[in-house]
Amino acid sequence: MPETNDDISLLAALKGAKFEASLVTTFNATLPFYEEVLLRRLQAAESRHNVVLMDAVQCARSWATPSLRPRLAGAAYALIPMAAPGAFHPKICLLASKKRCVLFIGSHNLTLSGFGFNHEVTTHIDVRPDSDPAHKLVLSHIWSLIQEWLRTQEGMLAPSVLEAAHRIGEHIPQADGAQSKLSDIRLLGQSNSGPSLFEQLDRAISAAPKRVVLTGAFFDTQHAFLKALEARWPGASIKVIIDPKTVQLGGRPTGLRSQFVDARKLWVQKAERYLHAKALLLDFGDSQMLVAGSANPSRPAWLGGSRVNFEAMLVRPNIEVASSSFANDLAQGFTARAMDSADLRAILISRQDDENDADAPAAPVRIVALAPGTSAVLIPARDAVGFAEFVMHLHDGSQTAPAGLRHSEDGGAVVELGDRAAEVRWLELSSLGGKLLRVIVHHDAALGGGVVRSHRAALQDALASLDFSGANIESLIQQIEAAIFDDPEQVVSPPATSARPGADGQAHIASARPESLAVHIGEGASGRKIQKKRLLQAGSLLDVLDALLYRLGQGLPRSAGSASGIPSVSEEELVGNENEEASPEPPAALHQQAVDAVRKRLKQVVRRMIKRLKAAQSEANADARAAKTRTGVVQLVAVLSLVREFRRIRHLPQWRRMGGFIDAETRQELLSQSMMILFGRAQGIARDIHAKDGEPGEVVELGQMRALLAWLAWDIGHSLLKRIEPMTPKATKDSLVATYAYLYELLPAIVVKDEDTALLASSVRMTNMPTPDESAHGESWLAHHLTTGLEVATAPATAYLDREGIKAGDLMHIPHSNPPQFSVVIDATAEEICLSELDTKRRFTRFAWCPARPTC
Known part of the structure; x- marks a missing residue:
């Protein structure tokens, strides 16, 4: 049986599945969300032929906003702007392979809001060789409808562009004509020819319904569809469920028999979700029929005419209301109290007749x-x-x-x-x-x-272009925490074969610096470019993290310089949708109680991260420890990225008085524990992460983790420019020695990789105080520390031997270490010298270079 609910997940359908092609139709879209989240999931499911059909006007409006422009369209997937007399409005997702097709028909646009934050309705049909013939017939009808829509574009698009979409049909099975147990399930589809949706629905009904309840987000100015329902079924009671705060009513609902119901009072638990679902529930006394999909209760959507929309609706006759949470919600409207005239007068009127009735975009696409x-x-x-x-x-x-x-x-x-x-x-x-x-x-x-984009580049782009709104922060952090820690089976796929460290413990494959320090930047000892390997696979937790952080980025007001580029707000761009950043008013700051809750939640995320790292370190089994370490590194990258975002947004006007979201003590704990557990010479677990046998280089995430840890050190206030004077108190001296140890461990490995250097620099710049003095301070810190890191990375080992006058904080090479290792001096006497190993200390006899005793 197909499922019709408001909680069906396309991402869940992709998990563990294999498909060869996908096609998505949408009115508006957040194309960066599609590229960074959904497309990567599709590629992980081996879908190499992916197509998006999008309303041409909305596509042009997306291009008017730089942050909404795609970067992979035309190369990694086919993006086809679709022109329609009214609006190209269907919301369909078709996943296809030789033996299986999965179909979603609903109200959701290709936006993050549509996929998880709005109140939507979706029907999910899974078609396999043994599926009910009715499902195969619906799939066949859907494909015929898509082909009809494509035919309307033939004069405007190159043949190869149309062929990119038509090739999906190679995977669509033919309906075999077998008798169906669900013979009445059917598709209603509207184009610029043929009968309207309402005519098709009327033909599908043998008797007039006794009661009708419907919902939608957009109504035309004359309420033509409601009047058509009243005229066609004069004896039916008609209830219309709307959200008075977000509905585009078009005109005052006067002269109607239909009664309006406040969705916020009817569905209290979902009151804060933007009501974007479009559906009708018809009650015939002895049975009910659900009609759900893309069509709003408006003239262009249902009645055709010169400004007809392209739409898709699915009819479910004889539905058991209890079997569908959405149908059950709608059924509550039959007996719900109607809004009074005062409530209706309080609703803002949009004066808009169809979804694309706003001003045309300045530049078409x-x-x-x-x-x-x-x-x-x-x-x-x-x-x-x-x-x-x-x-x-x-x-x-x-x-x-x-x-x-x-x-x-x-x-x-x-x-x-x-x-x-x-x-x-x-x-x-x-x-x-x-x-x-x-x-x-x-x-x-x-x-x-079927070009597949570099996931490294995708992740960097997503993390480098985030913004922050302030809406529902605590609950979103909770979702991010769950994405990082509670879905371990999809976090890391270990390399096929891993080199094991030798029994003597010298095989430090995941070294914090190149195998030889005398190298050119970005090259290995052989002089050829090193290809870094990845722990993360497509479809990992960072896909989810990117989406959640992207959600945090919505709602930020634009700068004055870009105000003219803000597109007009259409029906699909109301509260809760991706264009809400177009609002000219900045979001309100959180109350202090909410800020405290955010701080508590973030501290919990940090402590949970440290606990995971310690669990990996304490694992006795070597294979299990390596697996936990791989997972821990990926999770740490995610946590550090989250911390960086909250440090960045503290400078926004609405947050400046709050004093920040993550205190210095919590950040210091994350830095020190991460450094000791991962890079400690005695028990550090970073060495458990290896590239594949016979291949040079290290995994990507280690470099990214180092860059973010170095940024965290800067953010806390650590610097190699702070000197240890002879009379420095012991506590201060110990703190500075630890600072030197962390930075000397990280910087030489960062500077020999251009992408890691760039990540450190961009992180410092995006979180720096937005004042000339602080910006100059950040640039000075970067210049000094990158230069110092380069000096250490390229210097011969003899440059840091034991010498006269060596003191606390100096760097010293440990003879006979392979690969070369350096340690920071904790203290030195005439006879002995004590070095930091991050997680322990070691004391040596001066110049003789034999250990005096294990620790100091």
């Missing part, structure tokens, strides 16, 4: 195809007229200088991309009058091969 082996694209005359020059936007977010367009005889424009053609993601054409056109470049060769 088109799509062109780049054929394999070529470096030029052709923009048809209908789109190219009036444009004089273009700018290429590349895969890394950079852009080229403006260049002149070359026009063909028929008025089209030929854009020569040159030797950077493979890097181009989109073009921006401009005219002398300031007119703009944005053009997505569809890379036929890349999409044919």
